[in-house]
Amino acid sequence: MARYIAILDIDDEAVGAEIPDCPGCTAMGRDEDEAVQAITEALREWMADRIADGVAPPVPRSIKMLDRAGFLSGTPGSPAVFASIPLLLDESRLVRANISLDAGFLKTIDQEAKLRGLTRSAFLTSAAREKISAGR
Structure with missing residues (x-):
């Protein structure tokens, strides 16, 4: 099963989540747990749409690879928080x-x-x- 790295952006009001390997795949939650649940569902829907369009899923990158690509240069003083998100696809069968x-x-x-x-x-x-x- 493929797992994608989500980057969590935490502030006092909410937690945002994005998956750099899946442009536009984002979600929000009131806390980290809710954001991880939301991004897991967002990834499933994002990937299902992509597959329905005949496009192969992107290859998931490691945290080290995302760092080298510049995705982890967050706000100074703000800790980087990551989550490993499983790709849970339905086959409708x-x-x-x-x-x-x-x-x-x-x-x-x-x-x-x-x-x-x-x-x-x-x-x-x-x-x-x-x-x-x-x-x-």
């Missing part, structure tokens, strides 16, 4: 998967999915997406 879970845990999953108005598959996909987005 469902695939059946056979997994094994504890029976009691499966009941809990089904109850939580129902409370949220989701199917078991949608709930598990959402949980996996959140876990992957949170990083390692």
Whole structure:
């Protein structure tokens, strides 16, 4: 899975995020966590549009490469904050998967999915997406 570096711009009011390898892919949040969630979704949408136009995804660069390219020369005295953002693309094609879970845990999953108005598959996909987005 490809991961892109996001640069976070933090001030007292909000946190902005941008992915230099994906021009125009930006997002905002009230704090760092919200900005990372927003830029993860923005990257997914930005990349889906690019792929739909028949353009290949850009190759993600490392922090060192971005620094050499001049993207990390931020405001003096302002710490550079980075986030590694996973590229989570949908293929709009469902695939059946056979997994094994504890029976009691499966009941809990089904109850939580129902409370949220989701199917078991949608709930598990959402949980996996959140876990992957949170990083390692």
